[in-house]
Amino acid sequence: MDATETPQSATTDPESVPALALDGVTKRYESGAETVVALDDVDLRVERGEFVTIMGPSGSGKSTMLNVLGLLDEPTTGTVRIDGQLTGNLADDRRTTMRKELLGFVFQDFYLLPTLSAVENVTLPTIFGDGPPRRERAIDLLERVGLGDRLDHTPTELSGGQQQRVAIARALINEPRILLADEPTGNLDVDTSRQVLDELSAITEDGVSVIAVTHDELVTDYTDRTVELFDGRVR
Amino acid sequence: MVKFPAIFVARRNLSRNRLRSILAGLGILIAVVAIAALGIFGNVLSLGAADALGDIGNEVVVTPNADEGYEAISQRQVQSIERVTDEVTVAPIKTQRGLVTRGTASTASQLYGIEDPAAIYEAAEGRLPDRHTQGAILGSSVAEQLEAGEGNVVTIEDTTYRVIAVLEPVESFGPLSADDAVLLPESAVGGSGYEQVVLRGEEAGATSGAAEAVRGELNAREERIDVFELSEITDEIDEFFSLLQSFLLGIGSISLVIAGVSILNVMLMSTVERREEIGVMRAVGVKKGEVLRMMLIEAGLLGLVGAVGGVVVSILLAAGLYLGTTVGLDILLDPTNLFYLGLAFTFGIAVSLLSGLYPAWKAASERPVDALRD
Numbered sequence: 001m002d003a004t005e006t007p008q009s010a011t012t013d014p015e016s017v018p019a020l021a022l023d024g025v026t027k028r029y030e031s032g033a034e035t036v037v038a039l040d041d042v043d044l045r046v047e048r049g050e051f052v053t054i055m056g057p058s059g060s061g062k063s064t065m066l067n068v069l070g071l072l073d074e075p076t077t078g079t080v081r082i083d084g085q086l087t088g089n090l091a092d093d094r095r096t097t098m099r100k101e102l103l104g105f106v107f108q109d110f111y112l113l114p115t116l117s118a119v120e121n122v123t124l125p126t127i128f129g130d131g132p133p134r135r136e137r138a139i140d141l142l143e144r145v146g147l148g149d150r151l152d153h154t155p156t157e158l159s160g161g162q163q164q165r166v167a168i169a170r171a172l173i174n175e176p177r178i179l180l181a182d183e184p185t186g187n188l189d190v191d192t193s194r195q196v197l198d199e200l201s202a203i204t205e206d207g208v209s210v211i212a213v214t215h216d217e218l219v220t221d222y223t224d225r226t227v228e229l230f231d232g233r234v235r
Numbered sequence: 236m237v238k239f240p241a242i243f244v245a246r247r248n249l250s251r252n253r254l255r256s257i258l259a260g261l262g263i264l265i266a267v268v269a270i271a272a273l274g275i276f277g278n279v280l281s282l283g284a285a286d287a288l289g290d291i292g293n294e295v296v297v298t299p300n301a302d303e304g305y306e307a308i309s310q311r312q313v314q315s316i317e318r319v320t321d322e323v324t325v326a327p328i329k330t331q332r333g334l335v336t337r338g339t340a341s342t343a344s345q346l347y348g349i350e351d352p353a354a355i356y357e358a359a360e361g362r363l364p365d366r367h368t369q370g371a372i373l374g375s376s377v378a379e380q381l382e383a384g385e386g387n388v389v390t391i392e393d394t395t396y397r398v399i400a401v402l403e404p405v406e407s408f409g410p411l412s413a414d415d416a417v418l419l420p421e422s423a424v425g426g427s428g429y430e431q432v433v434l435r436g437e438e439a440g441a442t443s444g445a446a447e448a449v450r451g452e453l454n455a456r457e458e459r460i461d462v463f464e465l466s467e468i469t470d471e472i473d474e475f476f477s478l479l480q481s482f483l484l485g486i487g488s489i490s491l492v493i494a495g496v497s498i499l500n501v502m503l504m505s506t507v508e509r510r511e512e513i514g515v516m517r518a519v520g521v522k523k524g525e526v527l528r529m530m531l532i533e534a535g536l537l538g539l540v541g542a543v544g545g546v547v548v549s550i551l552l553a554a555g556l557y558l559g560t561t562v563g564l565d566i567l568l569d570p571t572n573l574f575y576l577g578l579a580f581t582f583g584i585a586v587s588l589l590s591g592l593y594p595a596w597k598a599a600s601e602r603p604v605d606a607l608r609d
Contacts, residue, residue, distance in 0.1 A: 072518060093522050101518020101599045105608070111515040114245040125519040127240035174520065 019177050019209040020046040020069065025078035027064050027232075036230045038064035039075065040226045040232040046178070051201060053219050056229035065229060066213045070097050070180050083177045085178075100125060104171025104179040104208075108186035109161040112170075114153040118142060122170045129152045134173060141169035145199050161192030167197055170212040172208070179203060181212040185219065241529040246481040248533055249507070259501040260541040262494035267583040270487035272552050274575030277483045279556070281476035282566045285469075292466040295323075295434040295446045300458050307428025312453055316432060319448040322441040323434045324354045330430035335417055336390045344377050345416040346391065348424030353407025356413060356437050361385040361400030370399035373417035380401075390425065391417065442466065487579075494541070495586040502534050502594035513598050514606025529600040534591020535584065542583035546576055 022044040028037050038061045056062050068080060071087055073166035080087045082102045083112045087095065105192050122138035132172055142151055145165040164184060171179050181200065185193035193216070200210050201222050212219050220226050228235040240317030247254045297316065298304040334341055334494070352372055353363040359375065371389055373381070378401040383389055387398045388414050396419070401408045405412045436442040446464050506513075513526060557567050 067604050070518065071512075072602075072607075096517065096520055096522045099518065105518050106453070107514070107515070109511075111511060111607075113244075113512055115243075115251050122245075124516070125521070127243070128521050128525045133240070170519070 018045045018081075019048045019083060020052070020100070020211070021060065021079075021081040021084075022068075023079050023081075025068060025075040025080060027068060027073070028076045029199050036234050039068065042078070042232075042234050044227065044234065046209050046211060047211055048177075049204045049207045050225070051204050051223040052212070053226045054211065054213045054229060055215055055220075055226055056202050057215070059231075060170075060229040061215045061232040062229055064232075066180060066182050068101060069178075069211060070105060071095055098127075099127070100174055102177045103149060104168075104174070104176040104177065106164065106167045106171050106181040106184050107193040108183035110155070110160070110187075112163055112166055117152045117154055118147060118158065118166045118169075120156070121166055122173055125170065125173050138169065138173060141172055142166065145169050159192075160188050163197055164188065164192075164196050168196070168203075172203065176208060178209045178211060179212070181210065183214050183216070184212055185214065185216045192217065193218055241525065242536075245529050245532040245536060248509070248529075249536060252505075254562065255501055255504075256537060257500050260537045260544070261429065263491075263538050263541025263583050263587055264544040264548065266487070266494035266586075267542050267579045268548045269490040270582060271545065271549035271576050271579035273483040273487040274455075274480070274578065275549070275553055275572045277476070277480040277552040278569070278571055278575060279562055279566055281473075281480065281572070282569055283562065284476065284481050285471060286566065288469055288472065292469040293436045293438070293442050294465045295436075295442050295449075296463045296465070297432040297434065297449060297453075298430070298461045298463070299428075302463050303457050303458055307430060308432055309428050312460070313429060313432060315452050316434075316449050317606075318453045320434065322438065323380060323436040323445045324566060326351060326355045326433045326435070327429040327431060329421060329424040329426050329428075329433050331426065335377060335381065337383050337387065340381045342377060342380045344374070344573040345413075347413065347416050347418050348421040349418055350421050354419050355433060356418070357403045358400040359403045361398075363400055367418065367420045368422075371396035371401045372402060372419075373398055374402050374413040374416045375404040375523075376414040377417055389417075391419070393428055394423070394607060395496075426536040439544070478535050488582075491582055491586050494583075495590040498534055498537055498587050499590040501537070502530065502591050503597075505533070506530070506594045506598045509598070510601065510606045513601065514603040517601075517603040518607065523599045527595045530595035530598050531588060531591050534587050534595070537591075538584045538587020541587070542580045545583060546580050549579065575582050575603075 023043045025039055026037065029041040030036075042122060044067070048223055051228070054065060064073070069073050071080070071082075074088060082098070085098070085102075087098060090098070113124065116124065119135065119138050119142065122142060123133045123135050126210055127133040135153075139148070142148060145168055147162060147165055147169070150158065150162065158166065169177075184196055184200070188196060189194060197219060200212070204210055212223065297308065299308050309325065317325050327350060331346045331348075333346045335344050340496070347511055350367055351365060352367050353365055356372075357370070358361060361372075363372065371390070371391065373383060378384065378398075381389065383398055384401060387399055388395050389398060390396075404414055434442060434445050436445065443464060443466065446462050449460070450462050468494060504510075516526060517523070553567055553572070556562055557564060
């Protein structure tokens, strides 16, 4: 199945810009004497509000895919468009700002700052740069993920599932177009995983696209479609 | 607003490993104390010496060149000296040695025949005349030895004199230190010419100009006179203290270098430990410059705490110096000491920031991709 086929709901409107569009993306890098092709001519479209899973075995290029989608790495050839905006060949500061404005990240290891409280962690992406810290929005988001009573807890005082939910709230603080999740359920048990996946689904109702890179089959229960990666190619 | 998030996160990061931060700060504290204390110590020594030497830098002594056989300075030469100099007082002195007696006490002392003693001396008792025609003026040590004061009578070389004044003790040397001398009218002291001519200026600069002029005038054809500027002594002493000061500060600086290395170490450890965290910060949209600033502020805060503590401890040590030794309060409160406090403080902070620069740059330049790849 060609991954460029998009669900019927969004294709008919010409003004509907896909949240994410990859065209001919190839990523090569030198490893010792060899050249490794991590991604090979990948095309991908994700519409607004879609929940997509990217699956594949180890070595299939999942991490590279995530890094390219997350603007953490640039493709060797091909283009990446987020919300119609080209993201290639940008200066580091500009690219960093694009990440801030368009993307949110959720990681397997949560990666919350241990010396900050839940509220402070969620506010963190807003305290640098212009504008005041968005503390009220942080509180609102934490309430939405069910942690309104743990605003001042530090990560050590929170369970894995709670930490992941804080991470989700953090990912949403700057109103991103896309939320990227790297093995979001990797460190969680099944019940907690379901809770987290419920949250991620709920987000899509606000028009935020969620792309989860994972090998947890459970995730596919929640997603609109699954993209399979194998040897750097989309199947 | 931009400075504050960096400070906020920086402070939290330091509190993560309190002991480590405290120890690093302590290193800077000790280094600041070393530099400030050594600087102040050297400075106090220097000021104390300058104090003790008094105004001798403003004096020039002209003597006949004995090597060439000249034994006295003539009246005409004195007039030449007066002619070519200004802004200095010229005091020609006839010199002899003699026994001074009062009752059963006696002491051998210098006898200075000088017309205008008030020009270069100060009286502790009595009044110094503008023209000294009669009576004797005792130096402070002589007066003490003979237990004589104003109004008493002393015998010098079979002549009796009434004591008309006693001089203030002088902490100096050369003809101006008349502690062991008795001033008499010029006519009372034998000899055809003057054994020395003393020039004294108010400003330090005036005397060197005068010395030049006198040399130029009286030694034009032959080296008839020696001109000795007492400022040469003070200059050499100043040079010595300067060298001492540099040496002391050099030693203090070594400790600062060590403290800097300690901060470098702490910050590097911190950078390595927080690799993933910094990677996440970069991923969520914190720019390189913002990360750099945050880490520099961490190093700067360590330095600030250490430097402030160091200044406080230095002030306490200085207070201890005052209480424990004979150093005068005026020397201790001299503003030049403040300079060394300020210098140490500034160096403390500067070294901290410098040491933090490499780790900060390293943290900021790390690619988030690499940091987040386990």
